[in-house]
Structures are given as structure tokens and as C-alpha cells.
Amino acid sequence: MEEKPVLIRREGNLAWILLNRPKKLNALNAEMLDLLESALEKLDSDEGVRCILLRGVGERAFSAGADVSWLSGLSVEEARTQVSEKGHRVVMKIRGLSKPVIAVVNGYALGGGCELALACDLRIASEKARFSQPEIRLGLIPGWGGTQLLPRVVGATRAGEMILLGGAVDAEEAHRMGLVNRVVPPEKLDEEAVRVAEALASGPPRALAMAKRLLNLSLQGPLEEGLREEAEGFSSLFSTEDFKEGVAAFREKRRPEFKGR
Numbered sequence: 001m002e003e004k005p006v007l008i009r010r011e012g013n014l015a016w017i018l019l020n021r022p023k024k025l026n027a028l029n030a031e032m033l034d035l036l037e038s039a040l041e042k043l044d045s046d047e048g049v050r051c052i053l054l055r056g057v058g059e060r061a062f063s064a065g066a067d068v069s070w071l072s073g074l075s076v077e078e079a080r081t082q083v084s085e086k087g088h089r090v091v092m093k094i095r096g097l098s099k100p101v102i103a104v105v106n107g108y109a110l111g112g113g114c115e116l117a118l119a120c121d122l123r124i125a126s127e128k129a130r131f132s133q134p135e136i137r138l139g140l141i142p143g144w145g146g147t148q149l150l151p152r153v154v155g156a157t158r159a160g161e162m163i164l165l166g167g168a169v170d171a172e173e174a175h176r177m178g179l180v181n182r183v184v185p186p187e188k189l190d191e192e193a194v195r196v197a198e199a200l201a202s203g204p205p206r207a208l209a210m211a212k213r214l215l216n217l218s219l220q221g222p223l224e225e226g227l228r229e230e231a232e233g234f235s236s237l238f239s240t241e242d243f244k245e246g247v248a249a250f251r252e253k254r255r256p257e258f259k260g261r
Contacts, residue, residue, distance in 0.1 A: 003020055005020050005029075005031060005032045006018070006036050006039055008043070014049070014050065014052075014053065014194065014201060015051075016053045016055060018056070019036075019055070019056045019062070022060065022061070024064070025056075025063070025064035025108060025110075026056040026058070026113070028067060028087075029066070030086065033087060033090055034086075037090050037093055040052075040093045041093070044098060049099060050099060050205060051099060051102065051198075051200045051201045052097070053101075053102045053193055053197055054101060054102065054103050054117075054120060055103075055104040055106060055190075055193075058106070059128075061108040061110075062104075062106055062108065062116075063108075063109060063110070064108055064110045065114070066111060066143070066144075084143040087115070087143060088144060088145060090144075091115060098209035099205070100200045100208060101122075102121065102124060103120035103123040104190065104193040105123060105125040105126065105129040105180065106129065106186070106189055107128055107129060108129075108130050108132075109129060109130065110130075110132045111132070111142065111146075112142075112144045114150075116144070118149040118179075122181050124192055124193050125174060125182070125183050126171065126184065126189045127172075127184070127186060129174065129180070129183075130168045130169070130170055131168060131169050131179060133146050133150065133163045134166040134167075134168075135166070136166040142163060146163065150163065152219045154177045155177075202258065204240070204242035204243070204258040205242070205258065205260035207240075240261065242261065245257060245258060246258070
């Protein structure tokens with residue numbers, strides 16, 4: 001039986017979401033977006049999952065973005081509701097999850113693939129990774145958040161160059177411009193991703209969720225609003241068992257065992 005184009009693989013308290021169309025460079029279509037949104041919802045509600053890793057199957061591509069053969073016959077209304085808004089829901093789902101999400105970029109991250117990576121909390125790339133927003137070359141613009149997310153991550157100048165010219169940047173340049181957190185040899189990619197994911201998974205879940213929410217807020221609202229929310233979130237964590245455990249472990253010079261309570 002043919003495997004689904006989006007897979008979930010569990011490894012202890014980590015979960016991988018795998019984009020599984022390697023022969024099409026993991027290009028995305030409506031079915032995949034629906035499955036991806038469903039997978040994110042399922043894992044967010046699973047208390048046994050502490051961190052999520054998003055990766056493309058194979059070694060050539062994280063994702064080549066939206067499948068052009070899917071786009072070519074759509075009406076204006078279909079393009080808005082079935083492509084752009086559907087993609088936006090996935091992007092906002094990633095950003096709104098209470099758990100950290102790591103993009104594990106093993107090759108091409110083009111168009112919507114780059115936008116999916118931008119939505120994640122951390123991005124770890126293979127030395128062979130390439131990032132691009134090439135939509136302008138089709139007479140389009142990014143439709144899954146690239147015009148909003150890319151400037152927030154790399155700044156307006158570099159984002160403008162990528163979006164207006166449609167060129168690609170390699171992994172090292174992506175690292176220099178702040179598009180990715182770290183770059184490793186291809187054979188070390190999954191190992192490094194798991195190492196980072198395990199570090200996140202061992203952290204205090206409620207504090208991580210609060211930190212993630214406030215980091216996202218910092219990109220949206222006024223500073224004063226962000227500071228008010230930070231003070232509220234900071235103080236609320238003082239009532240948690242994880243905070244008490246963190247203090248006790250610090251005093252006892254041992255590793256804390258966070259329970260998410």
C-alpha cells in the first residue's frame with residue numbers, strides 16, 4: 001500500500017513530521033496541507049510529545065514549495081482559499097503550537113518550503129540546503145507568509161532581495177543572515193537535530209510554551225504590550241512545579257526533571 005504524503009514518526013518524547021513526496025522534491029498540494037495541519041493538531045494535543053521535528057523525506061529537498069501543477073488551473077478565488085489561506089493556517093498552526101518545532105532542512109527549501117521553515121521556531125540546515133522565494137519568476141509573490149515572516153527573520157533588506165529577485169542562498173549564507181540557527185554536514189543533520197530537540201524536550205514545557213508565545217508576540221505588537229504580556233507570563237510561572245523543581249535542582253547541583261506542571 002502506498003504511504004501517505006505526510007507521515008508521523010515517534011521517537012520517545014520527540015515526534016517527526018515527514019513530508020513524503022521525494023520524487024516531487026516534497027512539493028506540497030492541498031492534500032498535504034490538510035494532512036500537515038491534522039498532524040500538527042494531533043501532536044500538539046499529545047502530552048507525551050515534547051518537541052516536533054519537520055523534515056522532507058530523502059536528501060534532495062525539505063520541500064520545493066507548492067506543486068506548480070496544482071496551481072496552474074486554479075481560479076482567483078480558489079488560489080486565495082485553497083492555496084494561500086490554507087497555507088496560512090498551517091503556518092499559524094506551527095507558530096501557535098505550545099511545543100517547539102524544528103525545521104530540519106536537508107536540501108531545497110523553495111517558496112512554500114522556505115515559508116514552512118520560517119514558521120518553525122528553530123532551523124537546522126545541511127550544508128547542501130538552499131533557500132529561495134522564487135515566486136516572482138512565475139509572476140507571483142510568496143503566498144504562505146513569506147512577505148511577512150522573512151523580513152521578521154532576516155530584515156527587510158535581505159528579504160527584499162530574496163523576494164524581488166527570486167534568487168537562492170546557500171546554507172552558509174543563510175546562516176550568516178540569520179535565516180538558520182546552525183549548519184552541519186549532511187551526514188550529521190539528523191543527529192544534530194535530535195540533539196537540539198532532546199535539549200528542548202528536557203526543558204520545562206510551560207515555560208517553553210510561554211517563551212514561544214512571547215517571542216511571536218514580539219514580532220507583532222507594540223513593545224509596551226509585549227512587556228505587559230512578558231510580566232504576566234513570567235510571574236505566572238512562579239506557581240508551577242517545574243519552577244520549584246528548577247530551583248531545587250540548581251541548589252542541589254543536579255539536572256532538573258521537568259514534568260510540565
